[in-house]
Amino acid sequence: MVILLAVGLRYVMRAGDIERQMHEERRKTAEAELTWLRSQLNPHFLFNTLNNISSLTQIDPDKAQESIGHLSDLLRYALYDSDAVTVSSGRWNSPISCM
Secondary structure: OHHHHHHHHHHHHHHHHHHHHHHHHHHHHHHHHHHHHHHHHHHHHHHHHHHHHHHHHHHOHHHHHHHHHHHHHHHHHHHHHOOOOOOOOOOOOOOOOOO
16 A cells, blocks of 8 residues: 555656656747747848938938937847846837837
């Protein structure tokens, strides 16, 4: 009887360990996929934005300068603040508009 109880307890403990390991592996996989996705999207976004700002310099230089400031804020956020779990509601002083 004691042996059966010990085997049952061992089985339950092992099942819990396996479940925790699977959860951790899923989390690591999701984190790696997000990192890969960020590395793929950032250059595309950056080149498109720079191209748009370059065109804007000929049409409205003041708006282009303002857009460079917004891009700077976005890149700073992407590099330093995007890994934070929460971002304060006052993070942005002005709304972000399309360029």
